[in-house]
Amino acid sequence: MMAQEHAHSSAVERLLNCAVPLRAQYIRVLFREITRISNHSLALTTHAMDVRASTPFLWAFEEREKLLEFYERVSGARMHANFIRPGGVAQDLSLGLCRDIDSSTQQFASRIDELEEMSTGNRIWKQRLVDIGTVTAQQAKDWGFSGVMLRGRVCWDSRRAAPYDVHDQSDPDVPVGTRGDRYDRYCIRIEEMRQSVRIIVQCLNQMPSGMIKADDRKLCPPSRC
Amino acid sequence: MYIAVPAEILGIILPLLLGVAFLVLAERKVMAFVQRRKGPDVVGSFGLLQPLADGLKLILKEPISPSSANFSLFRMAPVATFMLSLVAWAVVPFDYGMVLSDSNIGLLYLFAISSLGVYGIITAGRSSNSKYAFLGALRSAAQMVSYEVSIGLILITVLICVGPRNSSEIVMAQKQIWSGIPLFPVLVMFLISCLAETNRAPFDLPEAEAELVAGYNVEYSSMGSALFFLGEYANMILMSGPCTSLSPGGWPPILDLPIFKKIPGSIWFSIKVILFLFLYIWVRAAFPRYRYDQLMGLGRKVFLPLSLARVVPVSGVLVTFQWLP
Numbered sequence: 082m083m084a085q086e087h088a089h090s091s092a093v094e095r096l097l098n099c100a101v102p103l104r105a106q107y108i109r110v111l112f113r114e115i116t117r118i119s120n121h122s123l124a125l126t127t128h129a130m131d132v133r134a135s136t137p138f139l140w141a142f143e144e145r146e147k148l149l150e151f152y153e154r155v156s157g158a159r160m161h162a163n164f165i166r167p168g169g170v171a172q173d174l175s176l177g178l179c180r181d182i183d184s185s186t187q188q189f190a191s192r193i194d195e196l197e198e199m200s201t202g203n204r205i206w207k208q209r210l211v212d213i214g215t216v217t218a219q220q221a222k223d224w225g226f227s228g229v230m231l232r233g234r235v236c237w238d239s240r241r242a243a244p245y246d247v248h249d250q251s252d253p254d255v256p257v258g259t260r261g262d263r264y265d266r267y268c269i270r271i272e273e274m275r276q277s278v279r280i281i282v283q284c285l286n287q288m289p290s291g292m293i294k295a296d297d298r299k300l301c302p303p304s305r306c
Numbered sequence: 307m308y309i310a311v312p313a314e315i316l317g318i319i320l321p322l323l324l325g326v327a328f329l330v331l332a333e334r335k336v337m338a339f340v341q342r343r344k345g346p347d348v349v350g351s352f353g354l355l356q357p358l359a360d361g362l363k364l365i366l367k368e369p370i371s372p373s374s375a376n377f378s379l380f381r382m383a384p385v386a387t388f389m390l391s392l393v394a395w396a397v398v399p400f401d402y403g404m405v406l407s408d409s410n411i412g413l414l415y416l417f418a419i420s421s422l423g424v425y426g427i428i429t430a431g432r433s434s435n436s437k438y439a440f441l442g443a444l445r446s447a448a449q450m451v452s453y454e455v456s457i458g459l460i461l462i463t464v465l466i467c468v469g470p471r472n473s474s475e476i477v478m479a480q481k482q483i484w485s486g487i488p489l490f491p492v493l494v495m496f497l498i499s500c501l502a503e504t505n506r507a508p509f510d511l512p513e514a515e516a517e518l519v520a521g522y523n524v525e526y527s528s529m530g531s532a533l534f535f536l537g538e539y540a541n542m543i544l545m546s547g548p549c550t551s552l553s554p555g556g557w558p559p560i561l562d563l564p565i566f567k568k569i570p571g572s573i574w575f576s577i578k579v580i581l582f583l584f585l586y587i588w589v590r591a592a593f594p595r596y597r598y599d600q601l602m603g604l605g606r607k608v609f610l611p612l613s614l615a616r617v618v619p620v621s622g623v624l625v626t627f628q629w630l631p
Contacts, residue, residue, distance in 0.1 A: 134593060139341035140342060209596075
């Protein structure tokens with residue numbers, strides 16, 4: 082998905098010392114956060130499905146359908162988009178896409194609320210998740226965790242600590258857990274979904290016009306017309 | 307008399323079998339609507355012929371049994387389970403006097419039948435001669451037995467308030483007020499214990515696909531598993547039946563209006579049973595599943611003391627104020 086493409090492209094650009102145009106960076110961050118929401122909704126609700134709470138799974142996948150539609154509009158493929166490439170992104174956003182993303186994010190917070198209503202306060206859910214799968218801070222650092230598994234105990238967010246693209250322009254709150262168990266990681270993911278919605282709205286508001294690929298013809302092929 | 311009794315029996319069993327078949331469809335549809343999708347709606351209009359299609363498929367499938375299974379017990383276990391869930395309907399009152407057997411020990415009979423149901427499951431698991439089936443059967447049996455104790459104590463609480471009467475009279479005793487209203491916590495505990503007794507979500511670990519490969523009925527195919535499945539749903543309806551008689555008042559209509567009296571009592575009974583069944587399905591759609599040790603801990607450490615703690619004050623209050631019936 083786009084997160085992996087982003088990581089690969091950033092590594093290539095850093096090795097080649099290539100600069101990415103600003104509009105491309107905003108598009109990347111936008112789709113990175115859309116990917117984050119999509120991945121978190123998959124992770125949380127398939128986790129719920131494994132615990133046999135079957136309803137959040139179907140509700141979240143309905144939301145995911147809308148996000149996969151955005152992927153398809155921008156790249157042609159629903160999941161393996163091949164959109165973020167070294168030097169920028171493959172094509173510019175289509176007309177009306179930003180408006181549609183905006184109207185989708187406006188209702189998304191209510192959907193996250195619905196998911197939370199089903200699970201967060203539920204005593205059966207808590208009994209299955211609290212104090213299960215605890216990862217201590219030392220274990221997380223030893224094993225090289227860097228995402229939500231690390232944020233169960235340690236306050237570290239790669240977007241803040243080592244910002245790439247335009248993440249230093251947006252200002253999300255970083256949720257951190259206290260116990261490092263499954264319940265904390267569940268709450269962190271829910272909160273990160275909400276923060277991603279914030280970042281998406283900021284990106285849409287701040288997106289400049291300009292080029293979407295670096296000018297280096299050895300790195301990025303010319304756009305097809 | 308020789309014609310009336312079999313006719314009554316058929317009059318109970320045939321609608322019950324139809325009810326079980328359509329309950330399966332109803333569960334799939336209700337769960338689907340909770341999950342923002344439609345359930346089966348291809349086979350008939352609104353999927354109404356789906357139970358027919360499912361039944362036909364299950365009958366026509368090839369029955370496979372493990373070669374090392376104890377043959378006669380293996381075949382008899384689902385039959386016994388299904389038979390027990392049908393037999394217990396003899397004491398459920400549908401209307402005033404409309405009971406197959408209006409005896410004074412009606413509730414005790416119900417309790418005994420649900421205890422016998424455990425045998426069917428143990429037999430199924432043991433005679434399958436398979437590890438997962440055996441584990442599932444043991445777990446399921448232990449769970450059913452634990453929650454049955456709590457059901458028994460709750461029944462005692464309600465019976466103390468109502469007095470030792472036969473099945474119809476227990477419902478008539480709720481004419482002034484449904485016993486579910488002053489005894490509302492008892493009703494809630496009874497509902498949850500019934501969920502656990504019938505191995506329904508959120509207490510359905512013994513028949514979980516992901517965790518235990520369908521538990522005690524893993525080795526059954528075609529008619530065997532169909533009978534278990536039907537038996538589970540018949541048990542669900544069975545548990546809703548006395549639930550309705552004891553708490554929200556059975557067959558008399560909700561308010562004592564003459565227009566409500568025009569509708570026969572059995573229709574009111576069915577409406578209330580359907581409400582309880584909807585609750586069962588709703589709970590299944592909404593809640594995750596308990597882990598087995600948490601499930602047993604809940605039954606032994608929470609429900610058993612709570613039910614005991616209901617019996618003692620209720621009987622104390624009744625004796626103190628001389629309100630014993």
